[in-house]
């Protein structure tokens with residue numbers, strides 16, 4: 001797979017960059033020439049991603065940072081340290097940090113609901129807002145913000161009332177941000193993965209995996225790199241007339 005070099009001289013912030021889809025996005029973006037800020041609540045995983053990044057293209061310099069996306073203070077610190085390090089805000093941002101805390105609706109605690117919404121939905125809001133504010137403040141905005149939603153936000157999923165609500169929420173957030181930020185040439189889009197093989201889905205029982213696979217028209221789970229490829233498209237100028245949209249990366253799962 002000959003990588004394109006569509007992200008040369010772009011600075012890209014990836015939350016959740018320490019694992020799974022976020023890590024694959026870091027790899028893909030670095031291979032396309034971007035300077036990558038790997039941000040994760042696990043500093044160790046962020047550093048592990050950082051060490052594995054390609055950095056032989058023009059002007060590339062990567063960094064890793066610890067951030068809790070659900071904390072405004074933590075995000076403010078992150079954006080400040082990026083600007084100190086690179087003398088500019090990131091013009092590309094991928095919100096890939098996310099968690100699950102599954103339980104049936106009848107048993108779900110308020111804490112389970114709140115935590116998942118805080119990380120997945122509020123975290124995407126806080127990061128999108130901070131990046132947009134920094135871009136607008138720098139006077140020459142232009143950027144692309146990609147938020148990882150989920151097909152579950154559209155169709156629901158047993159045991160995931162909190163998660164499905166948070167993922168439906170990021171689509172509404174993204175569409176609104178797209179409308180408000182287009183005058184600054186900042187595009188905002190979602191990718192909606194289906195069933196992707198990552199540490200998050202490693203928790204799913206084998207029985208459920210087999211059942212899910214049988215529902216996927218393409219007959220297999222997706223790979224993180226297959227989601228990352230779509231993120232690279234949305235981050236790059238190849239998608240310059242696309243904003244406020246959600247692209248499903250599901251192998252055909254739930255197409256109806």
Ligand SMILES: NC(=O)c1ccc[n+]([C@@H]2O[C@H](COP(=O)([O-])OP(=O)(O)OC[C@H]3O[C@@H](n4cnc5c(N)ncnc54)[C@H](O)[C@@H]3O)[C@@H](O)[C@H]2O)c1
Nearest residue numbers: 016018019020021041068069097098150193195196198200
């Ligand atoms: N795996 C799938 O099948 C699938 C499907 C649809 C959507 N998604 C979404 O894709 C995204 C990535 O998921 P994944 O499967 O790669 O999971 P993952 O668990 O492998 O990676 C998630 C990363 O986010 C980090 N993180 C968690 N809470 C954080 C916080 N508060 N602040 C900063 N970082 C935090 C984790 O440390 C981890 O490194 C998530 O938003 C997830 O909801 C995944």
